[in-house]
Amino acid sequence: MRDVLDVEMLRRRYRDDGFxxxxxxxxxxVLDEATVAAEAVAxxxxxxxxxxxLRERERGDGPQRLVKIAEPHNCSHVxxxxxxxxxxxxxxxxxxxxxxxxxxxxxxxxKRPTDEAPVGNIGWHQDGPFAPYWHGDIFTVWxxxxxxxxxxxxxxxxxxxxxLGPLGRADLFRTDLDPARTGLPLPDGFRWSEVTAEVAAGGLALHQRDTLHASGPNRSAQPRRSLAIRVRTERCVLAGEAAAARREHLRDEALAPVVHGDARLLPR
Structure with a gap:
C-alpha cells in the first residue's frame, strides 16, 4: 500500500526542521529506466x-565507491x-x-556498497555556500x-x-562525520541533533539551502543511486560575478527547465 501524502505535514516539517x-x-x-541511464552516464x-x-570522486586510491557527476542529464534523454x-x-x-x-x-x-566506514562519506555541509550567486530562495530535491x-x-x-544562516563552505568529501570536527562555526548554545532520512524508491527529500546535511557509507548489498536536483523559485535573484554565466545557463531549456508555473515570474 502506498504511503498517504500529507502535504500539510510536509509543509510544516520543511518550514520548521528545514527538510x-x-x-x-x-x-x-520510470525508476528502472532511469537507473539504467544513470549507470550508462557513470x-x-x-x-x-x-x-x-564535471566528474568527481572521493579521495584515495582503489575502486571508486562514490560517483558524483554534475549535469548528468546533459548526456541522457531519459x-x-x-x-x-x-x-x-x-x-x-x-x-x-x-x-x-x-x-x-x-x-x-x-554510492557502491562498502564495509569501510569512511569510504564514500559526504561531509556535513549546507548547499547555499556552494551557490553564492543566488540570493534568496533555492532548495534541493533529492x-x-x-x-x-x-x-x-x-x-x-x-x-x-x-x-543558523550560511556557515561557510565545507568539505563534501570529509570522511569524519563527528560534528565536533566539522570545522563549521556553530554558535554557542546551538544544540546539535541528527535525524536519519530513509527514503523509498521514487520518494523525495527536500531541504532548504542552509540546512546542514551529510551521509555515511553504503553498507547495503546494492548501489545507492540518487539525483540531487537544485531548484530556484520566483523568490530569488542572481547577483555577483558569476551572474552572467548563470543567466546563459538558464537559457538552456534542456539543462535548466522551468518545471512549474510561469517562467515570466522568475527574475532574470
Missing part, C-alpha cells in the same frame, strides 16, 4: 552527443525526462509555496532512484539548522 521526506511520486518503471556513455559538466517529471514539481511547489520553479543544477550520486534504508547511506539532517 522533509515525501513518499514515492515516481513510478517504478560509464561514460551519452545518447545526446554531449558530456556531463534523465532529462525524469528531471522534469511533473509529479515531483507539483509536490515541491505545494511544500515550498512557490509559484514558479526552475532547475538550475543536477548532481548524480551513486530523488531516490533506489530505496534508501538505514544501511544504504541515508541522508542525515540537523533539524532547525536552516535558521
Amino acid at each position: 522533509c521526506v515525501a513518499p514515492p511520486v515516481v513510478a517504478q518503471d 560509464a561514460g556513455e551519452s545518447d545526446t552527443g554531449l558530456a556531463p559538466k 534523465l532529462r525526462r525524469l528531471v522534469a517529471h511533473p509529479g515531483i514539481w507539483r509536490l515541491a511547489a505545494a511544500v515550498t509555496g512557490a509559484r514558479a520553479l526552475q532547475v538550475w543544477a543536477v548532481d548524480l550520486f551513486i 530523488l531516490a532512484l533506489s530505496a534508501v534504508s538505514a544501511d544504504a547511506s541515508p541522508l542525515r539532517y540537523v533539524p532547525g539548522s536552516q535558521r
